[in-house]
Amino acid sequence: MLHLIKKDFQLLSRSRSDLMQLLLMPFLLIAILGFALGDLLSTGFSIEPFPVAVVEEQNEDEAEEAFENHLMAIGMGEAERAQLLAVTDELDPRDELFNVLESDEVSEWVTVSEMSSRTSAEEALEEGEVEGVIVIPEGFSENLWKTVLLNEQTVSELDLALVDFQSVPADILRSITRSFVDRFNLELSIALALEGEEETAAAANDYGEIVSLNAVEPITSFQYYTVGMGMMFALYTAPALASRAFKEKEQHVFGRLIVSGTRPINYLLSKLVSGMWITFVQVAILFGLSTLVFGTFSGRELSFWLDAGLATLILSFVVGAITSLLTSIALYSNSDATASTFDGLIVTLFAFLGGSFTPVEQFSESLKTLGNWTPNGAMMTSYLQLLQGFSLSEVSSLMVRVVIMAVVLAAMSIVIFPKRRLD
Amino acid sequence: MLETKALTKKFKSYEAVSNVSLYLEEGESVGLLGPNGAGKSTTISMMSTLLPPTSGEVRYNGVDALNKPQELRRVLGVVPQEIALYEELTAYENMKFFGRIYGLKGQKLEQRIKEVLELIGLTERSKDRVETYSGGMKRRINIGVTLLHEPRVLIMDEPTVGIDPQSRNYILEMIRRLNREKDMTILYTSHYMEEVEKLCDRIYIMDHGEIIASGTNQELKNILANDETIRIDVETLSKDFADRLSSHDVVQKVTQEGTGYKVIATKGDDLLGDVFELAKRSHTKITSVVVQTPTLEDVFLHLTGRTLRD
Numbered sequence: 246m247l248h249l250i251k252k253d254f255q256l257l258s259r260s261r262s263d264l265m266q267l268l269l270m271p272f273l274l275i276a277i278l279g280f281a282l283g284d285l286l287s288t289g290f291s292i293e294p295f296p297v298a299v300v301e302e303q304n305e306d307e308a309e310e311a312f313e314n315h316l317m318a319i320g321m322g323e324a325e326r327a328q329l330l331a332v333t334d335e336l337d338p339r340d341e342l343f344n345v346l347e348s349d350e351v352s353e354w355v356t357v358s359e360m361s362s363r364t365s366a367e368e369a370l371e372e373g374e375v376e377g378v379i380v381i382p383e384g385f386s387e388n389l390w391k392t393v394l395l396n397e398q399t400v401s402e403l404d405l406a407l408v409d410f411q412s413v414p415a416d417i418l419r420s421i422t423r424s425f426v427d428r429f430n431l432e433l434s435i436a437l438a439l440e441g442e443e444e445t446a447a448a449a450n451d452y453g454e455i456v457s458l459n460a461v462e463p464i465t466s467f468q469y470y471t472v473g474m475g476m477m478f479a480l481y482t483a484p485a486l487a488s489r490a491f492k493e494k495e496q497h498v499f500g501r502l503i504v505s506g507t508r509p510i511n512y513l514l515s516k517l518v519s520g521m522w523i524t525f526v527q528v529a530i531l532f533g534l535s536t537l538v539f540g541t542f543s544g545r546e547l548s549f550w551l552d553a554g555l556a557t558l559i560l561s562f563v564v565g566a567i568t569s570l571l572t573s574i575a576l577y578s579n580s581d582a583t584a585s586t587f588d589g590l591i592v593t594l595f596a597f598l599g600g601s602f603t604p605v606e607q608f609s610e611s612l613k614t615l616g617n618w619t620p621n622g623a624m625m626t627s628y629l630q631l632l633q634g635f636s637l638s639e640v641s642s643l644m645v646r647v648v649i650m651a652v653v654l655a656a657m658s659i660v661i662f663p664k665r666r667l668d
Numbered sequence: 669m670l671e672t673k674a675l676t677k678k679f680k681s682y683e684a685v686s687n688v689s690l691y692l693e694e695g696e697s698v699g700l701l702g703p704n705g706a707g708k709s710t711t712i713s714m715m716s717t718l719l720p721p722t723s724g725e726v727r728y729n730g731v732d733a734l735n736k737p738q739e740l741r742r743v744l745g746v747v748p749q750e751i752a753l754y755e756e757l758t759a760y761e762n763m764k765f766f767g768r769i770y771g772l773k774g775q776k777l778e779q780r781i782k783e784v785l786e787l788i789g790l791t792e793r794s795k796d797r798v799e800t801y802s803g804g805m806k807r808r809i810n811i812g813v814t815l816l817h818e819p820r821v822l823i824m825d826e827p828t829v830g831i832d833p834q835s836r837n838y839i840l841e842m843i844r845r846l847n848r849e850k851d852m853t854i855l856y857t858s859h860y861m862e863e864v865e866k867l868c869d870r871i872y873i874m875d876h877g878e879i880i881a882s883g884t885n886q887e888l889k890n891i892l893a894n895d896e897t898i899r900i901d902v903e904t905l906s907k908d909f910a911d912r913l914s915s916h917d918v919v920q921k922v923t924q925e926g927t928g929y930k931v932i933a934t935k936g937d938d939l940l941g942d943v944f945e946l947a948k949r950s951h952t953k954i955t956s957v958v959v960q961t962p963t964l965e966d967v968f969l970h971l972t973g974r975t976l977r978d
Binding site: 249256260496500503505506507 | 718745813817
């Protein structure tokens with residue numbers, strides 16, 4: 246099978262038209278769109294600050310009182326109690342959350358309004374007055390203090406209600422709240438354990454910046470279009486290889502391969518693997534070239550490149566599966582009409598829905614949701630979220646979706662592939 | 669060695685091949701002669717195990733090759749009518765790729781590539797892309813790739829279509845050598861009767877999906893043993909003259925060819941005298957008359973009423 250894959254690479258490297266389509270055109274488009282639409286993109290992509298309601302189910306005094314009662318219940322002496330209660334004044338998670346939400350970075354995205362009860366906030370959510378609700382539940386601060394100051398195993402979670410779980414605001418809110426709680430627990434515990442109480446306040450003060458940096462980093466036009474064009478033109482690999490497979494059949498090369506003892510299923514798998522590796526190389530070249538020429542991903546940490554590498558592998562897998570399916574259909578139907586339609590129409594449609602040309606959420610959130618069900622769209626969202634500082638686990642649901650798509654497409658191609666009918 | 673029994677292939681309601689039974693003995697060179705669309709390519713696709721028949725059998729050394737194709741495929745070389753190569757690659761790259769597909773590697777592969785390139789006369793051009801080759805050179809490399817694994821059975825589907833006479837002669841001579849010197853069993857399909865006559869020990873004639881005659885060259889020509897072929901050239905073609913010839917008692921077929929007519933008639937009668945008389949009556953001036961030995965073309969004409977190139 247290696248010979249078949251090597252041959253596909255060899256043929257592609259000799260085809261000027263394929264090289265232009267798969268490498269030159271996307272690179273030119275990255276340059277053109279990156280320069281020309283840079284301002285347009287930043288306008289289009291910036292989201293108007295969206296309203297979020299915050300509900301506090303227990304105020305600060307009640308929380309401190311509950312904590313003090315707990316300290317007494319566990320038999321702590323008065324002096325120690327006074328010392329810890331003094332720390333709670335400095336270390337109020339509720340205040341820290343508001344600091345984060347009202348920080349310069351986050352307030353560009355979020356406007357906060359306080360509401361008195363969970364019910365009224367949920368009504369506002371239903372009526373579309375707010376896009377999300379963060380509820381600081383009763384015991385939230387108390388539990389955090391127990392964890393941080395007393396090393397007790399408690400769970401502190403903010404409740405989050407969202408209008409649309411797939412939307413960008415939803416992603417942002419999720420990221421803010423999750424990383425807020427995680428980091429608060431982790432960093433303050435470490436700070437307390439290592440540096441003592443004096444350091445705690447400093448660590449807490451730094452926290453707002455950490456959250457805002459990690460929540461959403463701005464995407465440059467070059468980053469957006471490098472990813473967008475990469476996703477779009479990766480799809481072109483599939484029809485290019487499938488059309489070549491059809492040509493192989495038309496010119497009886499396929500027959501020659503079969504007579505030589507090549508198993509038909511190996512031929513099909515070679516197309517899947519070729520599609521996969523050609524896509525991987527193609528995207529790697531585009532991202533690398535874009536970084537070299539435009540500095541698109543310069544200065545990124547190794548962890549980003551590893552995550553992006555995994556994302557590219559998943560993208561390559563799904564393109565390989567599409568290649569294999571288009572090959573099966575071409576050989577089964579004795580026509581490359583499906584590959585041509587994919588090349589001429591479906592790639593463009595998928596590219597639009599996936600947001601390769603412009604972020605589709607500016608038209609409608611449903612389009613964005615639909616786009617995330619296209620392999621390129623789902624991968625584009627994943628890449629952009631990785632660029633914005635989201636962790637791999639946070640974007641993994643979309644990647645898993647693409648892997649499932651790839652497995653289904655590959656299975657379909659095997660079922661359709663004509664194992665005997667080679668006329 | 670390789671045989672088919674009642675091989676039939678239907679494409680929906682159209683029967684492309686009907687009850688074809690033929691055989692090839694080891695070391696034999698067999699021709700499958702017929703016009704375009706006779707079903708030759710479909711027959712050899714089934715014999716090559718590439719196309720499953722609607723009914724019938726293909727057997728190699730008595731083994732069912734349709735259900736167990738591996739044994740036949742190991743010793744089989746098929747030269748398709750099309751240039752079944754990667755034209756963007758060089759001849760050498762094509763040979764290396766197909767050689768590996770056939771399971772050759774290392775020194776053995778390099779050695780075979782060298783030998784085959786010499787055999788097909790393309791050593792000097794082996795580093796050039798196939799797309800830059802002439803039609804004849806493409807045909808030669810198309811055959812060469814098939815010879816890499818030294819097949820025992822070589823099936824060739826019209827391997828000389830559309831090439832110049834010099835390349836054609838080169839290919840025919842090469843095939844003859846493969847058959848005589850390497851003892852390769854060859855099934856050669858063509859609609860050029862001269863090629864089949866020159867190369868093949870036995871011939872099957874096919875038309876409309878059926879074998880209509882078979883035998884050695886001489887046995888087939890003996891079908892016309894009682895007939896003679898007369899070639900009459902005239903100054904001006906005349907329908908009246910052609911009609912008068914056709915209605916003659918001993919004349920079986922009259923076909924117009926170039927500036928004259930080809931007449932197949934029963935031997936023995938003094939047809940020539942009548943030909944001149946009929947020409948006089950229809951005011952046609954005869955420029956030449958030649959009595960020919962029957963060819964396979966005449967046999968085909970006799971059997972089907974059509975020429976091989978119709």
